[in-house]
């Protein structure tokens with residue numbers, strides 16, 4: 001049976017790519033779209049497609065007046081939590097692509113989801129290849145004791161490191177603490193040039209024109225090296241497949257699942 005989905009942020013950079021894919025999919029039915037600036041218009045037309053009969057709502061509660069299984073949110077850090085709570089309290093599962101929620105926000109959302117018997121999948125990066133790069137890095141860290149991360153992004157990216165690398169560094173550090181051969185306090189010269197310490201993992205962030213978004217996880221062993229490299233392009237298509245996968249699976253989840261890699265390997269603990 002088709003999964004009925006509403007998208008909050010349906011006209012944005014990421015949300016519009018997801019909404020286009022939903023309209024064109026046979027597996028999903030788009031039943032709602034939210035954008036304050038395009039309220040009242042047909043979302044198909046707004047996205048440059050044929051009219052699809054779904055009128056853009058100005059708010060999430062309005063969009064959820066039609067029967068809906070899943071709300072996908074690609075809006076803004078200031079509103080995503082309330083959108084998630086509204087959806088869960090209306091008996092709708094939630095897929096969260098919007099960044100900026102804190103650990104405490106996730107705990108609250110998890111509690112409400114469990115109370116309502118609903119699922120939530122939240123990921124700072126819904127790209128399948130980024131999720132796989134993270135998974136392979138975590139596998140490698142089980143066997144290799146020393147690593148550092150280099151993140152590459154355009155000159156205009158203001159946060160450093162970005163959410164994906166922050167999450168990756170934290171997850172790697174949780175597997176084990178990497179070997180540090182010269183402790184920071186013993187570095188001669190400029191210790192800052194050794195990068196940031198994220199729970200034990202050293203991270204270097206490059207910000208330059210000509211770069212879009214990527215990272216290398218560098219594992220070093222005596223006389224050998226392993227590099228796990230990920231690179232994203234300029235458009236939002238990498239996030240579509242992972243978001244749709246989450247929309248497909250969120251009905252089987254109870255409470256919150258964080259990270260696309262966790263969702264991918266949820267039932268395969270040995271992988």
Ligand SMILES: NC(=O)c1ccc[n+]([C@@H]2O[C@H](COP(=O)([O-])OP(=O)(O)OC[C@H]3O[C@@H](n4cnc5c(N)ncnc54)[C@H](OP(=O)(O)O)[C@@H]3O)[C@@H](O)[C@H]2O)c1
Nearest residue numbers: 009011012013014035036037075076097098099124125126
């Ligand atoms: N998880 C991932 O893989 C991934 C990938 C890409 C982006 N993101 C995250 O997704 C979020 C959106 O990014 P984006 O680049 O798509 O942003 P964007 O282009 O600015 O789009 C934001 C969308 O949300 C709506 N919106 C903005 N503020 C709102 C508010 N206060 N209340 C309700 N709707 C609001 C906008 O429409 P109106 O202004 O008309 O309401 C628009 O449709 C960001 O947090 C970004 O970091 C995550």
